[in-house]
Amino acid sequence: MPIPSSYRQLASTLVVLLVFFVPELSHAQHDLGPAGSSLRSLYNAYQKYTSAGKSAASFGEGPALVSVHAGRVSVEIVTEVGKRSRVAARLHSLGMRGVQSNARLITGWLPVGKLPNAVAIDGVHSIYPALMVAQSGSVTSRGVEVMETEALSTALGTSGQGLVVGVLSDSYDNYDGSQPGQATASDDVSTGDLPGGGRVQILQDSSTPASDEGRAMMQIVHDVAPGADLAFHTATGGRAAFADAIRSLAASGSRVVVDDILYLNEPAYQDGIVTRAIDEVVRQDDVVYVSAAGNTGRDAFESPFRGSGTEGPLGGEMHDFDPGPDVDPIQQISISDDSQFQIAFQWSQPYASTGGPAAISDLEIYLVDKRGRLLPSVQPERRDNVGGDPFEFINVQDLSVDADGDGTDDTEFGLVIERISGPAPERIRYVPFQQRGEISVEEYATRSPSLYGHPNAESAITVGATAWFDTPEANGDLTAPLVHTFSAVGGTPVLFDALGQEIPPVVRQKPDVTGPDGTNTTFFGQPLNDGDDFPNFFGTSAAAPHVAALAAIIRSGRPDATAEVVKRAIIASAEDISSTRDDVETTIAGEDAQGFDFFSGTGLVRGDQVTVSAFPVRAFQARATERAPGGRVIVSWEEKEAAGIDTYRVEQSYVGQPFNEIASVPSSGGGAYEQAISDVRPGTHTFRLTWTTSSGDQIRGPETQVMVSVKGEAVVTKQPFPNPTRSSFRLELTASQSQNVVLAMYDVLGRYIRTVYTGRLRAGQPSLIQVNRVSQTASGQHFIRIIGETFETVVPVTVLR
Incomplete structure (x- = not known):
C-alpha cells in the first residue's frame, strides 16, 4: 500500500512501530554510541572479516563514501571543551595516522579494530566517518574557445607564466581505475597534457587509491593557462586535513588555488573551519581561491521544525512535513533499486567542532518502507548531538526492500525527521548527494538552495557549470549560455558568526560566476558524441579549474592586482545567463534572472571581457x-x-x-x-x-x-547580561593565555553557594560564558568569583525571583 500521507492514516502503523521497534532503537542500547550506526556496521563487518582468519591490514570494504583502506577508516572526531590535545595523544597511541586538529575537531585514519577504544576515550563527544564528495561530474579543453581566454592571453602577453595554481581534490597519481581512460600522470606529461620539467609539485597525494580527479582538473588548468606551474595537495582525510592543505598550498607559493571537494558535514548556517582557512589565505596571503559550487541544483529541503505531536520509534517527536493544517510525519520519496546516495541533514544550531557553542538538540533522520517500518539495512545513526554538531546523515547503497512481499524490490519509501531531545530548531534542512540511480521527493519538496559549506565562503570565487556545447560559441542556435540544472543554487543564509553566536541572516551572492564543463581529458569523465574518443569531464568540478586558469592569466599579466581585484574582474567579465538546460527560468525567491542570480551568478566568464584597472x-x-x-x-x-x-x-x-x-x-x-x-x-x-x-x-x-592583546592576565570584556536576571545570564572573558576557568556564586556575606561554570579560555580570544539555573538562587545581590590559572576577579549580579 502507499505510504500513509496523513496523521490519521499513520496512527495504526505507529502503534506497531512503538511496540516492536522502541526496545531495539533506544539511544542507550546501541554499540559504539558516539560513533553512530554506520561505523558500528563497519566495525561488525571488520570483526566478521578478521574472525574468518583474514588479515586486518587487508580489510578495505566500507559503505559508500566511507573511506576504508588497509584496515583503517577516515574519521572525524568532535571533542569536548578543553580536551582535544589529550584525545589526540590517546588516538596516536591507538595507531591513528595522519592526525590533524582544528578547534574541537580531530581527523585522521583510525584502525577499524580500535573503534571501541576510541569511543571510550575521555573527551570524545562523537565520531563520524569523513564523508567527502567531489563535485564531478593530447587533449585540449573546449573551454579555451568558450571563455575566449586566448584573447586575454594575447592582450596581457602571458599564458600564466610565473604563477603557480594549486589544486585540491581526491588524488593526482593514485588511480583506482574507476574512469574510462587508463592514462597515468607520466603519460599525461609525455603527451603534453600536463607540464614537464618539474613544473608539477606534489605536496601530498592521497594515501589510498582514488579517481585522480585532481589530475583531470590540472589538465584543464594546463589547457587554458599553459604557462602556469601546478601544485597538488589531496583534500582527503577530513575537514581539519582539508583546511591544513589549503594553508599548505598558500605557504608553498600557489597564488591561485582551486578545489572541487565538499565534506557533507560542513556547516550550512555557520562558517566552518574550511571556510575560515579560505578566508585566511585570501585575506592574509592574497590568494585567489576558486571553489566548485556543487551539483545538487535545487534539491535541498528546508523548513521550520514543526512538531507533529506524534511520538516516533526512537522516542522523540516526529516532524510534520505538511505546512498546512493537516499533519503528515512521513515524506514520500522514490528510490530506484540501483541507487547510491547520501542525505546530509542539519539544523540551525552552532557546530561544536568549530570551537564555539554546540548543538542543544538531538535530531535523527531515517528512512521507512512503504508500511512505515524502519529499514534493517539503513538504520538511524542514533548519535547524541547535544554538545556536538547539529548534523546527521543517511547513507544508501543498492537498497533492496520488498515490504509487501510481492517479489519485486520497492521504489516507494518514506523519510522521517525526529526530535529526540532539546528545543525544536528554527530551521532544518537536508541535501541529497546522488552517485547513481534515482531518488526523487514526491511531496512537500521545497526546492531550496543547496549550496552550502565552504563554497559559500565570502572570499571564494564560487563556480557553477555550463556545458561548453550550451553556449553561443558552440551552438549557433543559442543567443545566451544555459546553466546546468544540476548546478548548485545559492542563497543559504549564514545565521551564526565564527564564535557560534547568532547574527542577523547573511545571504551571500553565490555562486559568483559560471564556467564551462563537459570538456575533454585523457582519462576522466564519460563518453560524449563530440567527434573524438576522449572522455568528457562534467560537473562544477570541471568548471572551477577553467575559472582558476583564467585567474592565473590575469595575475600573471597584472602582478599588482590583488585577489579581490582579480575576483571583481572575473565577475564583471561574465556573460548573463537567464535559463537552465531544461528551459526553467533561473529565478529564486521571486528575483529577476537578469544580472546576478543564485543559479549562475553573474553568468559565464569571458576572458575577452576582462579588464583589470591599476590597483590604486x-x-x-x-x-x-x-x-x-x-x-x-x-x-x-x-x-x-x-x-x-x-x-x-x-x-x-x-x-x-x-x-x-x-x-x-x-x-x-x-x-x-x-x-x-x-x-x-x-x-x-x-x-x-x-x-x-x-x-x-x-x-x-x-x-x-x-x-x-589583553592588558594584564584577563579582562571581563562584557559584564553579566541581562543584569538583573531571573533565569540565566552571560558574560564575556578574554585571557592573555589559554587556561581553565571556574565561576562560583557567592552571596553578599561572602558565603559560597555553588559552582556555576567550568570551562577553558582561548588565548587572546573572547569567550562567551552562559550561566544557567539562576532561578534556583534567592533574590538579591550576588557575586560571581572568576578563578583562572593566572588571574582572579569578581563581578556582581542581581537575581530576581
Whole structure:
C-alpha cells in the first residue's frame, strides 16, 4: 500500500512501530554510541572479516563514501571543551595516522579494530566517518574557445607564466581505475597534457587509491593557462586535513588555488573551519581561491521544525512535513533499486567542532518502507548531538526492500525527521548527494538552495557549470549560455558568526560566476558524441579549474592586482545567463534572472571581457598601539596619484563577525593616510578598506588583521547580561593565555553557594560564558568569583525571583 500521507492514516502503523521497534532503537542500547550506526556496521563487518582468519591490514570494504583502506577508516572526531590535545595523544597511541586538529575537531585514519577504544576515550563527544564528495561530474579543453581566454592571453602577453595554481581534490597519481581512460600522470606529461620539467609539485597525494580527479582538473588548468606551474595537495582525510592543505598550498607559493571537494558535514548556517582557512589565505596571503559550487541544483529541503505531536520509534517527536493544517510525519520519496546516495541533514544550531557553542538538540533522520517500518539495512545513526554538531546523515547503497512481499524490490519509501531531545530548531534542512540511480521527493519538496559549506565562503570565487556545447560559441542556435540544472543554487543564509553566536541572516551572492564543463581529458569523465574518443569531464568540478586558469592569466599579466581585484574582474567579465538546460527560468525567491542570480551568478566568464584597472592602494596595514581595555589601533595606507577615488571607508570585523563601517575618510588625491581606532576590544580584528570612485563605483579593497592583546592576565570584556536576571545570564572573558576557568556564586556575606561554570579560555580570544539555573538562587545581590590559572576577579549580579 502507499505510504500513509496523513496523521490519521499513520496512527495504526505507529502503534506497531512503538511496540516492536522502541526496545531495539533506544539511544542507550546501541554499540559504539558516539560513533553512530554506520561505523558500528563497519566495525561488525571488520570483526566478521578478521574472525574468518583474514588479515586486518587487508580489510578495505566500507559503505559508500566511507573511506576504508588497509584496515583503517577516515574519521572525524568532535571533542569536548578543553580536551582535544589529550584525545589526540590517546588516538596516536591507538595507531591513528595522519592526525590533524582544528578547534574541537580531530581527523585522521583510525584502525577499524580500535573503534571501541576510541569511543571510550575521555573527551570524545562523537565520531563520524569523513564523508567527502567531489563535485564531478593530447587533449585540449573546449573551454579555451568558450571563455575566449586566448584573447586575454594575447592582450596581457602571458599564458600564466610565473604563477603557480594549486589544486585540491581526491588524488593526482593514485588511480583506482574507476574512469574510462587508463592514462597515468607520466603519460599525461609525455603527451603534453600536463607540464614537464618539474613544473608539477606534489605536496601530498592521497594515501589510498582514488579517481585522480585532481589530475583531470590540472589538465584543464594546463589547457587554458599553459604557462602556469601546478601544485597538488589531496583534500582527503577530513575537514581539519582539508583546511591544513589549503594553508599548505598558500605557504608553498600557489597564488591561485582551486578545489572541487565538499565534506557533507560542513556547516550550512555557520562558517566552518574550511571556510575560515579560505578566508585566511585570501585575506592574509592574497590568494585567489576558486571553489566548485556543487551539483545538487535545487534539491535541498528546508523548513521550520514543526512538531507533529506524534511520538516516533526512537522516542522523540516526529516532524510534520505538511505546512498546512493537516499533519503528515512521513515524506514520500522514490528510490530506484540501483541507487547510491547520501542525505546530509542539519539544523540551525552552532557546530561544536568549530570551537564555539554546540548543538542543544538531538535530531535523527531515517528512512521507512512503504508500511512505515524502519529499514534493517539503513538504520538511524542514533548519535547524541547535544554538545556536538547539529548534523546527521543517511547513507544508501543498492537498497533492496520488498515490504509487501510481492517479489519485486520497492521504489516507494518514506523519510522521517525526529526530535529526540532539546528545543525544536528554527530551521532544518537536508541535501541529497546522488552517485547513481534515482531518488526523487514526491511531496512537500521545497526546492531550496543547496549550496552550502565552504563554497559559500565570502572570499571564494564560487563556480557553477555550463556545458561548453550550451553556449553561443558552440551552438549557433543559442543567443545566451544555459546553466546546468544540476548546478548548485545559492542563497543559504549564514545565521551564526565564527564564535557560534547568532547574527542577523547573511545571504551571500553565490555562486559568483559560471564556467564551462563537459570538456575533454585523457582519462576522466564519460563518453560524449563530440567527434573524438576522449572522455568528457562534467560537473562544477570541471568548471572551477577553467575559472582558476583564467585567474592565473590575469595575475600573471597584472602582478599588482590583488585577489579581490582579480575576483571583481572575473565577475564583471561574465556573460548573463537567464535559463537552465531544461528551459526553467533561473529565478529564486521571486528575483529577476537578469544580472546576478543564485543559479549562475553573474553568468559565464569571458576572458575577452576582462579588464583589470591599476590597483590604486598599497601598503594597507593595521598596528595595535595600546592593549585592551581601551585598546588602540592605527590603520594606514598609501594612495597612488590620480587614482580617481572619492571616499574611503574603513571597515572592521571582530573575530569573524560581519564587517561594519567605523570610519569615512575623504580622498586627498594621493599620498599617505592614517586613521586611529580607539577603545578596541581584545582579540583578532580584521580591517578592510573600501572606496567609492569619482564615477560612483563601490570597490572592496585589501584586508589586514591585527591582534589586540589583553592588558594584564584577563579582562571581563562584557559584564553579566541581562543584569538583573531571573533565569540565566552571560558574560564575556578574554585571557592573555589559554587556561581553565571556574565561576562560583557567592552571596553578599561572602558565603559560597555553588559552582556555576567550568570551562577553558582561548588565548587572546573572547569567550562567551552562559550561566544557567539562576532561578534556583534567592533574590538579591550576588557575586560571581572568576578563578583562572593566572588571574582572579569578581563581578556582581542581581537575581530576581
